[in-house]
Amino acid sequence: MSDLEKLTQEIRLATNYQVNKRILREKIQTDLHVPYNGGLFKVSPELIAFLNSWDTDELFLEDTYQNPVKINRKELLNKCREHYQMTMNTWHGQHEDIKRARKV
Amino acid sequence: MKISSVQEKSRGILLFAFNTSEIDYVEIARRSARLVNHTLNLPVTLITEQGTTADGFDQVVYIDNTLQNYKIGERGAWRNGDRWQAYNLSPYDETILIDSDYLVLDQNLLKLFEQDFDYRIMTHNDKPAGAWALNMGLFGLQYLWATVILFRKTPHANMLFDLVGRIQRNYHYYSRLYHMRDRNFRNDYAFTIADNILNGYQPGEQGIPWSMLTFADVVTSITEKDDLLTVKEREKGYLIPRQNIHVMDKGYLLSDNFANFVESTCAN
Numbered sequence: 175m176s177d178l179e180k181l182t183q184e185i186r187l188a189t190n191y192q193v194n195k196r197i198l199r200e201k202i203q204t205d206l207h208v209p210y211n212g213g214l215f216k217v218s219p220e221l222i223a224f225l226n227s228w229d230t231d232e233l234f235l236e237d238t239y240q241n242p243v244k245i246n247r248k249e250l251l252n253k254c255r256e257h258y259q260m261t262m263n264t265w266h267g268q269h270e271d272i273k274r275a276r277k278v
Numbered sequence: 279m280k281i282s283s284v285q286e287k288s289r290g291i292l293l294f295a296f297n298t299s300e301i302d303y304v305e306i307a308r309r310s311a312r313l314v315n316h317t318l319n320l321p322v323t324l325i326t327e328q329g330t331t332a333d334g335f336d337q338v339v340y341i342d343n344t345l346q347n348y349k350i351g352e353r354g355a356w357r358n359g360d361r362w363q364a365y366n367l368s369p370y371d372e373t374i375l376i377d378s379d380y381l382v383l384d385q386n387l388l389k390l391f392e393q394d395f396d397y398r399i400m401t402h403n404d405k406p407a408g409a410w411a412l413n414m415g416l417f418g419l420q421y422l423w424a425t426v427i428l429f430r431k432t433p434h435a436n437m438l439f440d441l442v443g444r445i446q447r448n449y450h451y452y453s454r455l456y457h458m459r460d461r462n463f464r465n466d467y468a469f470t471i472a473d474n475i476l477n478g479y480q481p482g483e484q485g486i487p488w489s490m491l492t493f494a495d496v497v498t499s500i501t502e503k504d505d506l507l508t509v510k511e512r513e514k515g516y517l518i519p520r521q522n523i524h525v526m527d528k529g530y531l532l533s534d535n536f537a538n539f540v541e542s543t544c545a546n
Contacts, residue, residue, distance in 0.1 A: 278515030
């Protein structure tokens with residue numbers, strides 16, 4: 175194999191960090207969804223902050239499908255916190271792995 | 279002993295596969311069934327035609343598939359008709375209907391069954407290079423992806439599938455009415471139109487809220503290490519998290535490399 179052919183082969187096997195990063199982020203956005211009391215919520219820092227600061231224990235919250243869902247604030251908050259931490263840890267770990275990969 | 283008066287709902291996977299002279303779709307479905315059964319721990323029913331040898335499924339239902347269709351840009355037959363019969367043929371109360379080239383490698387679809395719905399259709403599709411939003415024609419609707427449909431046995435879901443059957447039978451009329459670019463029958467288009475009609479001629483709210491990742495080019499290998507998949511195409515390679523993927527390259531899905539991938543995935 176000539177040097178040029180080797181170089182071409184290397185380029186073909188190169189993986190694009192930006193593309194991998196975007197695909198990973200999309201997957202994490204999917205994983206961030208949690209079902210609760212017949213609704214589906216995407217866990218975000220805003221949702222956690224809202225649940226943390228609200229002053230009553232029962233309320234109605236709009237879910238991903240734009241339906242009002244009755245929630246127990248503390249219960250959903252705990253669920254969201256756990257889920258968020260687990261998903262973000264996964265994101266960080268996998269991001270470190272794909273950051274190192276320059277070819278596949 | 280606890281006796282429950284509430285009967286538990288059955289849930290399972292439904293696959294359609296009709297072999298052509300070029301492609302052994304039943305073998306692809308068999309491999310896909312192993313993955314989805316391993317990942318979701320749900321039974322798999324195959325819909326195919328009489329005379330087909332179909333082992334490796336929990337149930338097999340035989341029907342006559344008479345639709346003569348073809349793939350644009352490729353030679354050969356495309357036997358994609360009769361998906362509308364899924365509602366009546368499914369033995370389950372809650373069904374995940376998937377194309378056999380959709381590889382289920384994570385459990386996110388199960389989250390959707392915790393909501394009250396009649397059906398859910400894949401709405402967003404991404405290629406590795408970015409979003410893949412397509413319209414049925416220059417002035418046509420943005421189409422849904424019949425690759426993944428979840429449904430329950432409800433009158434509204436029944437109406438959706440009946441409507442898809444009507445659209446298949448009168449496809450020539452609907453293709454003109456909806457300004458379709460492609461004139462060959464596509465389930466994506468039929469389900470898009472049916473969903474649109476059922477929602478009062480508006481985009482529906484029955485979509486799956488996340489994207490499907492589709493590899494539309496020739497795939498040469500897929501391997502997995504530490505929850506990361508390495509997907510190689512002829513010119514590019516991707517390192518992605520383990521997730522559900524739509525692999526359109528039927529040649530790859532029939533390859534030894536894919537058979538090994540299924541083996542190793544199901545062994546873990």
